[in-house]
Amino acid sequence: MSNIINIRVTTEKCSGCGLCIKSCPFNCIALVDGVAFIQESCRLCGACVSVCEREAIVSESKNEKTGTIKYSGILIFVEQRKNVIAPVVFELIDKGRELADRLGEKLECVILGKDVKQQAEELFHYRVDRIHVYDSPFLEEFRDDPYSELLVCLIQEIKPSIFLLGATSEGRSIAPRIATRLRTGLTADCTGLETDSEGNLLQTRPAFGGNIMATIECRNTRPQIATVRYKVMKKAERVSAYKGELVCRDFDEKSIRNRTWVKKVAEAQGKGEASLTEANIIVSGGKGLGNPEGFKLVKELADVLGGAVGASRITVDEGWIPYPHQVGLSGRTVRPKLYIACGISGSVQHLAGMQTSDIVVAINKDPSAPIFRIADYGIVGDLYEVIPEIIKLVRELKEQK
Amino acid sequence: MEIIVCIKQVPAITEVRIDPETNTLVREGVEAAINPFDMYALEEGIRLRERYGGWTTVMSMGPSQAESALREALALGVDHAILLSDKAFAGADTLATAYTLACGIRKIGVYDIVICGLKTTDGDTGQVGPGLAEELGMPHVSYVRRIIDITGKTLLVERSLEDYYEEIEAPLPSLITVTKEINEPRLPSFKGKMAARKAPIEVWNSNDLGGVLDRFGIRGSPTQVMKVFNPQPRLKGELLQGNPKSQADQLVKRLVEKRLA
């Protein structure tokens, strides 16, 4: 399979068996006069080509691989705020190292900010070959214009074959600008990165809220850019010494475009309150709480477990809890070690935001709630009876220690 | 003030359900609707016109069926609707989509602000907005949760990043992508709805747009979907039996085993 530009059915070969109809994730194949007919809505994914036992479905590909040879190396954007490196970066580095070793290429990082050299040097402990540092007061705050501009310049100069960013707010904001400027492919929110036999990056990401997985390639342009979900990949291990090269990069502030200005910054959450995307444990509440007061119990459980509070869309829409707590397709995607869903039925949209959590616990009155289908531990019961018991037991445990 | 809102028609995600037996999406009877995040963009586009005067245009790239989404936007109070539709646009990834929309917006010519929804519920990339800004050579502010003010040639907005908010000042024209916090979308008036049912929708094809044919649709898309598959289902879980106390007890034991409590 390669870059498909057309799919057609050789009607003489088609037996009308219908295998392709079942295989089509976009529901656009029908039987017309006993043979498969591909409708206009075809998304050229090629799923039908491989299932056809009679090779009656053929795809046409374009083949114009040009100019990808000069590109080499894996570049990683080191996101930092207030000189703290975003945790997703260490996962990118681990994956980047793996890809670099497999491809026999270098692993490079780029960090932008003010007084970030020390952070940059620390990264050598994670087996990075070269680190590019843009250190300037001008870069203290994240702004789309200068960040994307400098990254574009760097990429044009060092020509990496792969450029990875975290699928964070920042990453998702600048990556499209960079990809557009470089006229290359960008895949959002990847959960898997592999390479094919030709060294192309196979980027796997969830679509339709995680109900379908798609593998995407960018064969003819470079670099291949991807934003990668946090907490999906392994974190890199720290090694005591690794010999890498630090490149401090000067630039002329005046020549760098900047059009937006940060006027004020406010923290979204109170001190001590665990943030949702970072939290290892999340306790979420849904409609089954019955009323806004129910979140007090959810918070209490989250507090004894040292976790953060999440919520289903409906509770946010009903104003029981602010939007930043929302988990799901239209809220945040989380992947904690432990996710406890309290009174959440588990709509497709909610599952999309949390079904990759390591352990899912569901507490719900309704035994037919879809959440139980993905839960590792299910408790059918009244959350107002069960949760206080859990809180009590965890408190007792703590006191024993 | 000249306002352009970009929208997409998507399968109404609230309708999407999983068949518990086959574990696949149930698609029967799934309605098409305006991408939910774009409803906030439309509402904001209409409110800006109400506040600052001017003209709000809605633009969408899609098949001819997407006309119904544009009519919905007209019913809500948008002044003008343009559909970018051409066989050549089919199979576009985010890069080609941004390029096509940019050609359309350039053809309109005059604009102070372009508003996009945060992301679509089908593709879920959030890439078209910032990409479009880059194509148009204008700045963008993503994740906007509030437009604080627009004065002269400056836009002041509040954006919501991972765990903090920022107040950002940007010049006009700018592009913003908006979150659901920004407003509560209105219902259309019946009068607006009736007018929208009859209103002409302007359709522009690749010839109308000009632009480089090789940058539209599948030809202009560097990424291709190679394979689509169902995610691995999670292993079957364990239902904890007994009264609440015993259920809690079993759970906490298991969490302790996994070092989670």
Added chain:
Amino acid sequence: MNYNKVNNEVLSSLIGFIGLENVKTDGATLEKYSYDETPHGLRALPEVVLKPENTEQVSRILSLAEQNRIPVTFRGQGTGLSLGAVPTSGGMLVSFERMNRILEVDEDNLMAVVEAGVVLQDLRREVEKRGLFYPADPGERTSMVGGNVGTNAGGMNCVKYGKVRDYVLGLEAVLPSGKILNLGGKVVKRSTGYELIHLIIGSEGTLAAVTKVTLKLIKLPSLFITLYVPFNTLQGAIKSVSEILRDRITPTAIEFVERDVILETENRIGKKMPNHDSEAYLIIRLDGDNDSLLYDEGEKISGVCLRNGAVDVLVADTKESQNNIWDIRSAFYEGIVKNKDVEVIDTAVPRSKIPEFILEVKNISSRYGVRILCFGHAGDGNIHIHPQRNDLSVEEWSKKLPKIMEEVYRTSKAYGGTISGEHGIGLAKKKYLQIGLDEEQIRIMKEIKKIFDPNNILNPNKIFDIDDSTELVR
């Protein structure tokens, strides 16, 4: 009336009939089955809660009760508003929660056969999957079919589709003797003797236990739109309703509501209506299969409303936006009643009289200095009237309330109306029965009761007292 208690011997027979796990005598369960949703309603504990699984078991329970002279109260989901399912005489409470099977959706005859404990929203979902529609829609969609039959429930769609009675074609019912009656069936027409089905519908569990129901279904309309119309005056809203109906337009539902009801409901459940700044609102649903006919109707309605001072006419045509409006509508009752001292009056008047009737109710409100909130099914004349205690002292309230209720009922009667449109009489409205019905009618009803239930064990003292022990307001 002297009844016997549920003794150990009776209990062990019951356990023999339906199994230990379905015979509950623990305090928490008895408490849970001691009330319905009537605001500040009376509570009364049953002696035992029974959860039979089939008609046979119901039959054995009833004949045991009859032999031992033990009162029996039937209960669906407990969402009633007139204390009908409250076991005021103790005894056995039979809950139909386990008889919740949809036995058949007959697509050839457009009928469904269901057990009494089927929850309304489950039934609707099931038939809608097949392109069919069960239109009877009491606001409370978690209620059970059996309970709906007991009160002849109505709801929002009556203006076009009628009430539960219009959809019941067959009933399986159990008499105190344990005999099982099979009434009606899958025939659409029948002219064969007295129609006992219609005696049992609306009898609030005083004549027989309803165990199975055969319901008529209709084709599910393919299109629905909802108009949401703010008005600056209540009168403008009400007047529009009569004009719409006079224009020969029949919407699926026409609901009217005052702003304060919306605000209190929004506060209660956290959802927001598309607009809540005007004095009064009409919420109108249209259905059909032809898009342009539907919008033509909408246009006519829009014209009527705007002529009568509507501020605007908003339209919801997506499933989501319509569901939002109707979900809030369904919660009006909860919104204004929960945590407050409120009475629920369920009068119905001829539709043309609604404007005068409501004006009269507002007069009563100001005469007594008691706030009265109204909403209801304007399309069918069924108006829910809610006097609220607010700052009144409990003493003052208990003095004024009965007078207000009596006046409202008499006003309704004077306009050719009735004292309950859809909630039933139960216990809560019993003493006002004679305002609604004359003596001769009540006498016949009592005689009928004696034929069905000679020992008066089925839901005794509901609707009326067989021995006239309650003093009626005459």
